[in-house]
Amino acid sequence: MKKTDQILFFAFSVCILFLPLILKESYILHVFVFIGINTMLAIALNLLLGYAGQISLGQGALYGLGAYISAILSAKYGVNPWLGMGVSAVIVSAVAFIVGFPILKLRGHYLAMATLGLGIILYIIFNETVDWTGGPSGFPGIPNLKLGSLTFDNDVANFYLVWFFALITMFLALNLYQSRIGRALRAVSDSEVAARIMGVDAWLLKVKIFAASAFISSLAGSLYAHTVTFIAPASFGFNFSVELLTMVVVGGLGSVFGSFLGAAILTLLPEWLRVFHDFDIVIYGLLLILIMMFMPRGLAGLVSHLKAKVYVESK
Amino acid sequence: MLKVSNVSKNFGGVAALRGVSLTISKGTIAGIIGPNGAGKTTLFNIISGLYPQDEGEVFLEERNISFLSPEKLVRLGLVRTFQNLELFGRMTVLENVMVGLHTKSSSGLLSCALRLPKQRKEEKRIVEEAWKCLELCGLAEVAEKEAASLPLGQGRLLEVARALATEPKIILMDEPAAGLNTRETTGVADLIRKIRDMGITVVLVEHDMELVMEVCDHISVLNLGQKLAEGSPREIQDNSAVINAYLGED
Numbered sequence: 001m002k003k004t005d006q007i008l009f010f011a012f013s014v015c016i017l018f019l020p021l022i023l024k025e026s027y028i029l030h031v032f033v034f035i036g037i038n039t040m041l042a043i044a045l046n047l048l049l050g051y052a053g054q055i056s057l058g059q060g061a062l063y064g065l066g067a068y069i070s071a072i073l074s075a076k077y078g079v080n081p082w083l084g085m086g087v088s089a090v091i092v093s094a095v096a097f098i099v100g101f102p103i104l105k106l107r108g109h110y111l112a113m114a115t116l117g118l119g120i121i122l123y124i125i126f127n128e129t130v131d132w133t134g135g136p137s138g139f140p141g142i143p144n145l146k147l148g149s150l151t152f153d154n155d156v157a158n159f160y161l162v163w164f165f166a167l168i169t170m171f172l173a174l175n176l177y178q179s180r181i182g183r184a185l186r187a188v189s190d191s192e193v194a195a196r197i198m199g200v201d202a203w204l205l206k207v208k209i210f211a212a213s214a215f216i217s218s219l220a221g222s223l224y225a226h227t228v229t230f231i232a233p234a235s236f237g238f239n240f241s242v243e244l245l246t247m248v249v250v251g252g253l254g255s256v257f258g259s260f261l262g263a264a265i266l267t268l269l270p271e272w273l274r275v276f277h278d279f280d281i282v283i284y285g286l287l288l289i290l291i292m293m294f295m296p297r298g299l300a301g302l303v304s305h306l307k308a309k310v311y312v313e314s315k
Numbered sequence: 316m317l318k319v320s321n322v323s324k325n326f327g328g329v330a331a332l333r334g335v336s337l338t339i340s341k342g343t344i345a346g347i348i349g350p351n352g353a354g355k356t357t358l359f360n361i362i363s364g365l366y367p368q369d370e371g372e373v374f375l376e377e378r379n380i381s382f383l384s385p386e387k388l389v390r391l392g393l394v395r396t397f398q399n400l401e402l403f404g405r406m407t408v409l410e411n412v413m414v415g416l417h418t419k420s421s422s423g424l425l426s427c428a429l430r431l432p433k434q435r436k437e438e439k440r441i442v443e444e445a446w447k448c449l450e451l452c453g454l455a456e457v458a459e460k461e462a463a464s465l466p467l468g469q470g471r472l473l474e475v476a477r478a479l480a481t482e483p484k485i486i487l488m489d490e491p492a493a494g495l496n497t498r499e500t501t502g503v504a505d506l507i508r509k510i511r512d513m514g515i516t517v518v519l520v521e522h523d524m525e526l527v528m529e530v531c532d533h534i535s536v537l538n539l540g541q542k543l544a545e546g547s548p549r550e551i552q553d554n555s556a557v558i559n560a561y562l563g564e565d
Contacts (some may be wrong), residue, residue, distance in 0.1 A: 179427035196402035199418035
């Protein structure tokens with residue numbers, strides 16, 4: 001990790017730690033629980049899209065798979081939720097690993113179509129296997145996570161629970177960026193053929209990072225299931241995958257802090273966009289187009305651009 | 316060192332290479348020249364494992380390397396550069412060279428994410444080695460620049476620096492001087508000789524005849540997918556078939 005990132009991460013963690021003291025038991029704290037979950041999901045997608053340059057439109061479904069496996073294990077079979085969370089993450093990343101081999105042979109639009117297909121298949125499974133998932137009407141009664149006598153059933157506890165995982169995810173992703181594997185991923189993104197000439201097994205590396213992305217998405221899904229205690233397929237459909245994509249692009253491809261910014265804005269945005277009802281997806285689409293046109297490196301890119309400008313002018 | 320035996324390649328009925336055989340001896344600078352469309356880059360793509368050949372075999376130090384993938388070949392000591400720069404544009408010059416050290420390091424996904432002590436030690440070594448390559452190629456001053464922002468001359472040098480970082484036995488260079496001015500070309504010529512003197516075999520595809528004639532120990536001429544001639548620079552310059560291929564017959 002670069003020195004500036006270390007300082008930024010430390011400062012960010014401190015802010016997060018004290019946020020509940022400032023926000024108290026308010027609605028905004030409740031929203032911050034979801035910002036934490038979405039930050040994890042955005043980083044998971046960013047590992048693929050921002051680091052390795054590989055698109056996935058099936059992230060929402062991997063997130064859903066983690067949520068459903070956790071829900072089924074804990075509510076139907078009485079498995080300890082913590083254990084269930086770990087088991088889901090292993091299963092979901094194993095699914096991604098196996099599916100990854102054929103689909104990550106594909107590039108560009110074809111990969112987008114294949115991951116879209118994966119998302120649709122899982123979404124249909126969530127809807128149709130009613131005995132397991134409760135189908136379209138949802139899966140109620142998922143137990144909360146517990147730690148000793150502490151039950152994660154209120155916003156403050158959930159905030160710390162989710163952000164514990166989100167901060168770890170950010171930390172690991174930041175470490176990865178400036179490392180042998182991080183460089184290999186970015187090399188694949190910039191020129192796959194040159195990366196291979198340099199000895200990077202691009203295909204295997206893409207499959208591995210897809211599995212890692214699925215692991216994080218699954219953890220986020222389990223956290224969602226156990227904090228909300230009710231899940232339904234609608235949360236894990238194509239719209240949500242597009243929303244995640246928007247978070248990553250708005251925040252900045254390859255930027256971990258950008259993923260947080262993107263997640264924060266896109267999680268808060270619906271609160272502001274309520275007036276548009278079902279047309280919010282149109283706003284997301286519009287946002288995506290405008291950002292690609294005017295700030296291709298996202299908010300993180302804008303920040304570093306402004307920083308460089310100030311630096312030059314102060315000289 | 317490198318032996319190409321009877322290699323043929325067709326692209327949808329068009330024969331790009333027709334039974335080409337070459338032998339490149341260890342520690343030399345071997346040139347491959349020929350008019351546009353002669354099949355030079357196709358030959359490079361086949362040797363470096365990017366395309367499969369339709370027929371024929373390639374040997375590296377007696378070992379059959381036909382159909383091996385590029386990521387395996389670099390571990391055996393064969394690496395190449397690209398005519399149309401294939402740099403990692405959004406990474407710094409230093410990072411580009413650090414990718415070249417991928418096979419000389421081993422930290423995996425988890426140890427990178429967790430930043431284990433062993434990984435940190437390795438990272439330090441990678442940085443040191445990368446700097447050495449940058450200094451050798453005269454790129455130390457631009458180490459922190461984004462690769463995409465380099466002018467062509469430095470971009471071509473970075474291609475070479477990155478390839479050298481893999482510690483190759485043999486390096487295939489695809490037109491390292493194309494588009495460069497005289498001064499830059501002289502720099503490339505000096506660098507090529509320096510690389511040979513390090514004990515690395517160099518195979519050069521190049522259009523700049525002056526450079527080829529100046530640095531190469533041995534030259535092979537391709538024309539229309541076939542080997543037209545081979546020999547020392549002097550022999551090639553005097554070969555009437557070569558002159559005809561380049562200038563056209565009367």
